[in-house]
Amino acid sequence: MKPIPLWVLPISLLLLFNPSNSADDVVKQTLLNFFKNLSNGNIPKDPKFFGWNSSSDPCSWQGINCDTQLSVKRVVLENLELSGILDTNSICSVSSLTVLSAQNNSIHGGIPSEILNCKRLTHLYLNNNQFSGNLPESLSRLNNLKRLFVFNNNFSGNLPDLPKISGLLSFLAQNNQLTGEIPQFNFENLVAFNVSFNNFSGPVPELGGRFGTNSLIGNSGLCGKLVEKLCPPPVSEKVSPKKRDVERVLMFLGYSLLALVFIMFFTFKIIFRKKTKGKEVEHKKKKAVMDSPINHSSETNDSKTPMSKSEYSMASSNESDMMSSSLVVLTNPAMKELKFEDLLRAPAELLGRGRYGCLYKVMFDDGINLAVKRIKDWTISPEDFQKRMRTIDQAKHPNVLPVVAFYCAKQEKLVVYEYQKNGSLFQILQGGESGKFYWDSRLSVASSIAEGLAFMHKELYEDGISHGNLKSSNILMNKNMDPCISEYGLMAVDSPAPSPVGHANKSMNQRRGRPDYPFKADIFNFGVILLELLTGKLAQNNGLNLANWVHSAVREEWTVEVFDKALVTEGASEERMVSLLQVALKCLNPSPESRPNLNQVVTMINTIKEEEEMPSIVSEP
Ligand SMILES: *[C@@H]1O[C@H](CO)[C@@H](O)[C@H](O)[C@H]1NC(C)=O
Ligand SMILES: *[C@@H]1O[C@H](CO)[C@@H](O)[C@H](O)[C@H]1NC(C)=O
DSSP: OOOOOTTHHHHHHHHHHOHHHHHHHHHHHHHHHHHHHHTTTOOOSSGGGGGOSTTSOGGGSTTEEEOTTOOEEEEEOOSSOOOSBOOHHHHTTSTTOOEEEOOSSOOEEOOOGGGGGOTTOOEEEOOSSEEEEOOOGGGGGOTTOOEEEOOSSEEEEEOOOGGGOTTOOEEEOOSSEEEEOOOOOOTTTOSEEEOOSSEEEEEOOOOTTTOOGGGTOSOTEEEBTTTTBOOOOOOOOOOOHHHHHHHHHHHHHHHHHHHHHHHHHHHHHHHHHHHHHHHHHHHHHHHHHHHSHHHHHHHOOSSOEEOOHHHHTTTTGGGHHHHHHHEEEOSOGGGTTOOHHHHHHSOEEEEEEETTEEEEEEEOTTSOEEEEEEEOSOOOOHHHHHHHHHHHHHOOOTTBOOOOEEEEOSSOEEEEEEOOTTOBHHHHHHTTOGGGSOHHHHHHHHHHHHHHHHHHHHHHTTTTOOOSSOOGGGEEEOTTSOEEEOSTTOSOOOSOTTOTTHHHHHHHHHHTTOOOHHHHHHHHHHHHHHHHHHHOOOOOTTSHHHHHHHHHHHHTTOHHHHSOHHHHHHTOOHHHHHHHHHHHHHHTOSSGGGSOOHHHHHHHHHHHHHHHHOSSOOOOO
């Protein structure tokens, strides 16, 4: 390797220690460009806007809000008679942007599809302008969007696939020229919806009882019960003979292509096999070396205890005949080939030992790592276990870690997940680096966990499957550092801890045929996680101690004392920390019946999150 010349060092150090300035300049210039296009080059009459110039810090400009790390979060330019166009190329290169409002101006032109690059956008307010053209399909890929206001414009064309945005709270599009059918939004989640006075047609979707005709008036082409107009019966498309011919030709072409692909595939396979035969022998040798006990013991140290094969396969070894057949691999395509023998053969390391079993990390040659939970003393029958795992597999949410495979024998149950190398929430809080775990990250961790858990509770309520063992060490950070709930449903909750009042209520609920006690226990445990996020302290065992401590502090009106010092130092809003603490205390209510359900919790947390993102916009049409 070539030695690095000495002069490179100071320059790279300079780059390292002075990154903010150059980045700031780029952001500043970008914002000025955006403003120039939006205002059509005119300076607004409001004298405050003279603040927008390249010699000052953007965070001090009128209409711009930054967070504590001086990243631009909100750009709010309302009521300024701006008559230019929306330059998404500029504004969406400000990657920290969450709120963009340009309502009540005279902006014309369309929303460019580059709006897609405003990935973190949660609020987009473009209402009361002269926008025209389609709402671009890329809008539906803004996964974080909560509020989309485009009403009182001149938008036309069909709607993009907005129901794809799972967290959308409002969609207001009245008084435009929009056409096509109204898609089936998840109306249960929407708090505001209006598409009145457009040119929508076709059947009115199921509005879930939340919205009425008032949200759809002035669309003469709509039909259905709600608008008291019969929908015409669906006409089966008449296929012209000419079209049929074309179809036939296309089909024939498709088959030929498929055949060709098959032939090529097998030819390749034969050639490839011949070539690799030699290599395979070598590979096998290597594997044998890795599996030998000598290799295991050389890895031993305090923190990583490699699991010996005998410990891992203790109960299963005598049943080894049925093993390979009863590892059930679920829907993950990358893992289709996984065999129980592979799990046993690969080197493994003990990650943790809990009340209900042990967790291992299993490492494969090809770099794939799995986490294997081995559950002990669970009296569930293999059939019930299998059914349970399949039911859980049906419910999929981005904030819930999917099960890759499971294995079930009489005495042993294994559940396999993809290994998450970024660790758990517990580790982050324990790591002592809580100073770098900022308030807005904690708030979004809380909101994501709540959303994931709410989803699972909704999907699995009928089956009575709660999480059963929710705690911060079961919240794993995925590769994007988004929290994922792991080990969902691996424990049937039957002990009514942690609340002393639990017993009485449990039997009461069961008598009523609503065994929702386990779900209420999850909510208690979620409350404990909220406390951990707020206090930076970790709950031991069932979290009762932490909860009691916080309860007594609040009673004595020392509320502020409970918050993590790092949050206070960071300057997090005390008002909103107190709001989140109140949510936590509701979840920790000693009487399970009085705890809120998770949908309510999600709404409460998201309201706090929204206040965090935009304290100034209070009005909501
Ligand atoms: C809205 O667009 C239509 C064409 O789509 C045009 O005829 C009409 O003048 C526009 N209205 C306004 C207020 O810009
Ligand atoms: C929807 O918008 C129309 C037109 O502005 C208005 O008349 C109607 O009351 C609105 N509906 C709701 C539910 O707010």
